[in-house]
Amino acid sequence: MASVATSADRLTEAWELGPLRVPNRVLLAPLAGIGNWFVRLQAKRYGAGMAVSEMVSTHAIHYGNEKTCVEMLRIDPRERVGGPVSIQLFGADPAMMRSAAARVAEVGADAIDINMGCPVAKVCKTGAGAALLADPDRAVAVARAAVEGAVGGQGALPVTVKLRSGLRAGETSGFDLARRLVEEAGVAAIAFHPRSAAVQHRGVPDYTLAARLVESLGAPVILTGGLGDAARVREAFAVTGASAVMLARGALGNPWLFAELVAGRERAPTPAEVVEELHWTIERAVEHLGEPRATRYLRKFYPWYLARLQMDAPSAKHLQAQLQQSETLGEVRQLLQARPAALALAV
Numbered sequence: 001m002a003s004v005a006t007s008a009d010r011l012t013e014a015w016e017l018g019p020l021r022v023p024n025r026v027l028l029a030p031l032a033g034i035g036n037w038f039v040r041l042q043a044k045r046y047g048a049g050m051a052v053s054e055m056v057s058t059h060a061i062h063y064g065n066e067k068t069c070v071e072m073l074r075i076d077p078r079e080r081v082g083g084p085v086s087i088q089l090f091g092a093d094p095a096m097m098r099s100a101a102a103r104v105a106e107v108g109a110d111a112i113d114i115n116m117g118c119p120v121a122k123v124c125k126t127g128a129g130a131a132l133l134a135d136p137d138r139a140v141a142v143a144r145a146a147v148e149g150a151v152g153g154q155g156a157l158p159v160t161v162k163l164r165s166g167l168r169a170g171e172t173s174g175f176d177l178a179r180r181l182v183e184e185a186g187v188a189a190i191a192f193h194p195r196s197a198a199v200q201h202r203g204v205p206d207y208t209l210a211a212r213l214v215e216s217l218g219a220p221v222i223l224t225g226g227l228g229d230a231a232r233v234r235e236a237f238a239v240t241g242a243s244a245v246m247l248a249r250g251a252l253g254n255p256w257l258f259a260e261l262v263a264g265r266e267r268a269p270t271p272a273e274v275v276e277e278l279h280w281t282i283e284r285a286v287e288h289l290g291e292p293r294a295t296r297y298l299r300k301f302y303p304w305y306l307a308r309l310q311m312d313a314p315s316a317k318h319l320q321a322q323l324q325q326s327e328t329l330g331e332v333r334q335l336l337q338a339r340p341a342a343l344a345l346a347v
């Protein structure tokens, strides 16, 4: 195993994902209800080598659901600067996957990821997400259909699959399926989350199992799980030997983590920088959803940014409640501006 320091240098190296060149090895993971074009753009602005969308329903794309096709498949030209954009699809029907993959290629995605890791009942009861681990033949058929459908103007798009290690603790059905997906379906890389679906996002990921997959799979492995800060990312990247890492909860309201890992940024953002970034996010949400919907949508974003404002806990809690109860974004902007005294302390 390479030392953590030597291997961390490799995070900034380019690598090949099928026909694509990805400029570095630190990617944004798919995040349901969050990973839209502007969250992906934010990650790219801070140096992410590739960003994956929130999961999108193949059923909704196939039947032309307007909100899905207009909002969730929206790719902003600014996102393309600095590396590819991947759209994640979920579904258990090969024919629908083929049709959705074709549509995703048409709208200009560079790659497609298939969700075989989501443990949520709403998804699993349709046979999709982590439920596909229990039906490996179907999983291979779904992935093959995506590979066949994903032919865009620039040729075939690489298809990746994001997998759990298994359904229950100690199971390795995901590990076993990875090889079939690569060999039988032509999948270009596996994004591996070495936790079972049963534990959802709790507990320590099994990096030993991820290292075994890296050694045995004839395709790149992208590691996800437990990558909450730069030290943990560097350590997990070194011990697994993965080709790349995907940041998920660690990147929520924290695009600076990308800069730390790929551009050598050493200091935490100042409160003024955090507030400025939150204003940027608010403006992009308005651009995406219009003001009334953005007001509601942004409520889940505030706690992530407040956590970085270096405020004492009661003040942060109070400000969070005020932001989340605001009826307009004008009120939100005022609340953020009314904080300069508290924020200036640590600038």
Ligand SMILES: Cc1cc2nc3c(=O)[nH]c(=O)nc-3n(C[C@H](O)[C@H](O)[C@H](O)COP(=O)(O)O)c2cc1C
Pocket (backbone or CB within 6 Å): 029, 030, 031, 032, 033, 053, 054, 055, 088, 115, 116, 117, 118, 162, 193, 201, 224, 225, 226, 227, 228, 247, 248, 249, 250
């Ligand atoms: C709010 C939230 C939404 C997520 N949405 C998706 C999703 O749409 N598709 C997916 O494959 N994984 C999804 N995940 C899983 C993450 O991509 C990632 O694999 C997981 O959080 C483990 O990484 P972490 O421990 O570093 O957060 C989600 C996780 C969270 C916390």
